[in-house]
Amino acid sequence: MNSVQKQPEDIPSACGKVILLGEHAVVYGTPALACGLPGAVRLRMVRSRENGLRVSVPAWDFRHSVGTHSMVGEALRVLTDALPCFSSFDLVFDADLPMGAGLGSSAALSVACVRTINALMKQGLDDEEVRDLAHRMEKVFHGTPSGLDDTLATFGGLCLFRRDGAWSDHDPEGEVLTHQARRLKHSGLRLVIAESGVPKSTKKMVANVRSFAKRHPGIAQATWTEITDLVSCSVKAIQQQDWPSLAEAMKRNQEILCELNLGVAQFKTMTDVAYEAGAMAAKLTGSGGGGCMVMLAPKKEEHVAEALTQAGFPAWTITLAPQEPGETLSTPNRACP
Ligand code: MEV
Numbered sequence: 001m002n003s004v005q006k007q008p009e010d011i012p013s014a015c016g017k018v019i020l021l022g023e024h025a026v027v028y029g030t031p032a033l034a035c036g037l038p039g040a041v042r043l044r045m046v047r048s049r050e051n052g053l054r055v056s057v058p059a060w061d062f063r064h065s066v067g068t069h070s071m072v073g074e075a076l077r078v079l080t081d082a083l084p085c086f087s088s089f090d091l092v093f094d095a096d097l098p099m100g101a102g103l104g105s106s107a108a109l110s111v112a113c114v115r116t117i118n119a120l121m122k123q124g125l126d127d128e129e130v131r132d133l134a135h136r137m138e139k140v141f142h143g144t145p146s147g148l149d150d151t152l153a154t155f156g157g158l159c160l161f162r163r164d165g166a167w168s169d170h171d172p173e174g175e176v177l178t179h180q181a182r183r184l185k186h187s188g189l190r191l192v193i194a195e196s197g198v199p200k201s202t203k204k205m206v207a208n209v210r211s212f213a214k215r216h217p218g219i220a221q222a223t224w225t226e227i228t229d230l231v232s233c234s235v236k237a238i239q240q241q242d243w244p245s246l247a248e249a250m251k252r253n254q255e256i257l258c259e260l261n262l263g264v265a266q267f268k269t270m271t272d273v274a275y276e277a278g279a280m281a282a283k284l285t286g287s288g289g290g291g292c293m294v295m296l297a298p299k300k301e302e303h304v305a306e307a308l309t310q311a312g313f314p315a316w317t318i319t320l321a322p323q324e325p326g327e328t329l330s331t332p333n334r335a336c337p
Contacts, residue, residue, distance in 0.1 A: 115130055
């Protein structure tokens, strides 16, 4: 291993994400509402090495090389096939979000890797091209991802995402990020995130919902329509800081996700603890079947996070400062435990 190299001037990083409403339904064309967790994965250092690309994330106890027989090795191969990587690098990243817990860790790492190689090899990719390549890497991890995670990892902010890009007049206006994504202006939002500690598989959960939708196409269609309405109500509620309406929408979305068999016993305990501490809504975020929950607890965020942590579910708060489209992004209060 050679000596540590100078870091690029702008340190490459990527956002994690919290889906507020619309996971799974988004795969079928329904809009989803999600916000980015800025700087969740950041380049710490670049070393040169003997051969090939290697990526490590000490916070995840994670180290993989291009081409090894692992999903990460294959995803890195997608990256090096697409972008010339004449030198061999050892990339070390810091991470402020847990791995594999529904907060978009694989997409954040993919985007951070693309941005790093883009900077090192002076490829000049713009954000949309970064997102496209990260999406191809995400396919290695998740099969047929909607693209929501890699979009949030790239652009951050409060976003509305439509996989098919078929926007209707009823959809809220926003800054156009890609044909699939709009960044929304909003009046600020604070949330609590908590880990169930139950490992989950996005691929498996998406396959389970797909099998349900095949068996019950009518029910599935009615469900996606209901979620579309919930997303639209939630956008208005966030923009007007109407927390009771947002809470109602999140609660109903959670009921639907549980009806789709995406709940685990720990979610019930977490919900009880959160309500006892003053939360207005608790909902799984991401694929479910484990991973994290997101809670709405206006003015009681710290208290709810503390109660959940005490109960054995590591929790933290995030703040999305009011934002006009085009403004710089807010930073989360703190890194997750
Ligand atoms: C996973 O973060 C979100 C899902 O909707 C899958 C996807 O959008 O690809 C469950």
